[in-house]
Amino acid sequence: MAHSKGSIGIIGAGFAGLISARELERLGYDVEIFEARDRIGGRTWTEERMGYTLEIGGTWVHWMQPFIWAEITRYGSEIVASPVCDEAFWIVGDKVHRGKEADVDEKLAAVQAKIFERSRELFPLPHAPWTNRDAVEAADTGTVLDCVRNGEFSDEEVALANAYWNAGYNGESRTASPIMAAHWASLSDHRLSLLDDQTLRYKLVGGMKRIYTKIREDIRGEVHLNSRVTKVDDLDAGKGVDITLEDGTTRHFDQLVVTLPIGALRTIDFTGDLPKHAKEAMVEGWNCTGHKVWVKIKGHRKVLAYAPDGHPLALLRSEYFLDDDTTICVGFGPDHAAIDLNSVEEVQKALDAWEADLEVVDTFSHDWVEDEFTGQTWATPRTGQFLHGHPEKLRHGNLIFAGSDWAAGWNSFVDGAIETGFRAAREIDELHS
Structure with missing residues (x-):
């Protein structure tokens, strides 16, 4: 049996923790994962x-997200497209507008191009966003919509862009860094259509579980749940x-990979x-x-809906059509506390704003x-905060901070979590080389 190169503890059994463990074992380390x-x-x-x-x-996943696509290929998963919607509703002031998904795309084109305007300049290498560190830091002022509130649009x-980014940032656009939108554009060949495809069009048949369980099966070390x-x-x-566990047990490792989100x-x-x-x-x-919410509505409806500030749901779109003549839609909004998302009555009231008979x-x-x-x-x-979330190095002392919060590329996506798992393993191995 080969001699171990070291002992590595990992906090968290999400994609970053699982990939770190798999790659570290491949490199010759003993690993253990602790999952709360x-x-x-x-x-x-x-x-x-x-x-x-x-x-x-x-x-959502995409073939232009390199790390998740490699895992999809490795484990033989398949993807399926979300439906193109033939009904679209969007709110401007106190008026509801109607059309199709293509109409919304057309109306968003110019305003999004303005938001993406500096993406090529700021991010010539999208997976190394610190390349232009000084320029990125200097540009990280104001908010994502400031550049379109000048009377040009x-x-x-503006209402559509407001709704789009309230959903995209999953938080208030009025406090959102303008740089993330430009970075997403750079990761999408600076094209809105590709950005939309990468972030809200394709998903895995059978779900993410089909991949994260396969990765777990490839790990020899223990995964301690409820730990x-x-x-x-x-x-x-x-x-x-x-490290000290909740039951008072202590463990010692050569290095520790911490994959918890910043909020935890x-x-x-x-x-x-x-x-x-x-x-x-x-x-x-x-x-x-x-927040993110799943909503089942009566009938088979291919619906897309946008609502700006003041509405608890910024985006709703149809995803699945069931045999009982219902449709499951997915929705997003900027404030998790603005609505009880598990109340049919409150969600119904939110949907009524679109006057779409849902x-x-x-x-x-x-x-x-x-x-x-x-x-x-x-x-x-x-x-x-943009550069806070894209550190050039994950290691700090004997700790390595991984997870989608710290990705160089698709920060906040599964692709970014996997990327940091690979980076964490490499940075640890560099210490032992």
């Missing part, structure tokens, strides 16, 4: 709800890391120093205070912001 929940997957969570297999968390165009880490003590250089880092007592970008983000919090029969949402093990939805930056 009773399941693996982290912010990806595939579950049967409302008579269908639904993604409670992360959902109509109220309708919450309460304390991390990063010792002096070369002395490793001690405060649940652990870190006795050593944390990286500057993580400390600042912990104090400020990300912009992602919103009758709600069931609804389900998990509040990721109130979930103590996440404390947020997908990571999106407030003004001035």
